[in-house]
Amino acid sequence: MTNGKLMVKVCKHLKDKTADEYIQYFTGKEQIYNCVCPECFKKKDIDSSDFSSIEETELSDLYLESIEGKPGIKIDINNNLFFKHRVISIDKLTDTEILFSIAMENNKKEEYLFLTAQNQLIKIDFETLKIHELPHILADSKIDFTKNVEMKLSKDCKLLAVYNLFGQYGMVYDLESMTELIELDRGDYHVDVTPFTFAFHQYKCKTLIITSTDWDMIDVIDPESKQILTKRKWEELPEDRSEEMHGAEFRSSVYISPNGNWIVEDGWLWHPIGRIIRWDLNQWIENNKWEADDGKSIEILRDAEYSWGNPVSWIDDDNLLVWGYGNDDDYMLASAVIYDINTCEVKYWFYGPGNNYIIDEYLFSWNHKSMWEKSKMDNGSYYQERIDKGMESFSVWDIESGALILKDDQIFPAVYNRKSKIFLTLEGNGKFRLSKLKAISKIL
């Protein structure tokens, strides 16, 4: 990653090319770093090395062994901002364990849908404190509720998807008729290595779904007609094109741009590499069913060894935020990296945000059990241990300047309601904390 810097300080062995491996180490001051060979890095007083400046592009001939040290965090606490908290106790839910929470943003009420450990869906309106138990629609599915389950709601809150994050099956339900609409099945081939592929997509007044129909196949499906709009078979792909696959081998998490033009996928390639790509979603639906596999609009944003399933969020239609600076899980720094989706180049990045985040007017970040820690609980095998988790407490960042502007130790959100701008923290024993960012109004 270049960060726009042209010159970089290197030890004499990198300058005269007598070493071919290097360590990029951050000095702790802003994003300043130097590069040294492994021998120089072992020196106690590394900064007394005999440094020369070279063009950063010259480093591309050398092998990056690791990233060490930490960049500085820009702190610019905004004393006009604070979180207003409201803690609500619901006695009836004292003994209810909540597995997953989702905000019903389309509703006028402050309504949330919860999945309980008893496989029950309950709806709570936090204004009236009315609890509504939904019919037992989940009972007949192949979803394993003893393992990690994720849910997604369509924009109009009419359809609900429920699936095992590291499993084979899921189901889309129609919440109006309370019926099963379509079963999701991505096959059983190594489902433990990648999170389930699922997104709702608003397309010309229709709600479509994007999901994996096999470990290496991603499709667009109309859940009403159950028709696969991108149906294709590998054997139909012209032979001269099959060598030119740009997409991930194992399909995984997808993120659709707010205007619906782009789709980003955080997939997985053997050996293992996490690969983040984007392609033109309209082109895929309308003109070329192979667009997700070898389409001309596919570009790679990042390849990173042993690293995938990190937070990815859209800032707006052109800018995507990806967690993690570096190209290897061994030395990835807790950072927000901003990509231009048109060029797929890094525009800028900043250090500090934790491994979970939500983007709205600001970047809100916190540390959470990573997807992989959850995955370990599921299958006991696949596990990534991040060495750098970033800011421990719930933090608010200015996306443009990259400055940390506020911290709040009481928030650990299960869900964010984008419409009411409320963070909901499950405090356990039937207690819910609703937190909203407020600004002190200036009285003239």
Ligand SMILES: [Zn+2]
């Ligand atoms: Zn050296």
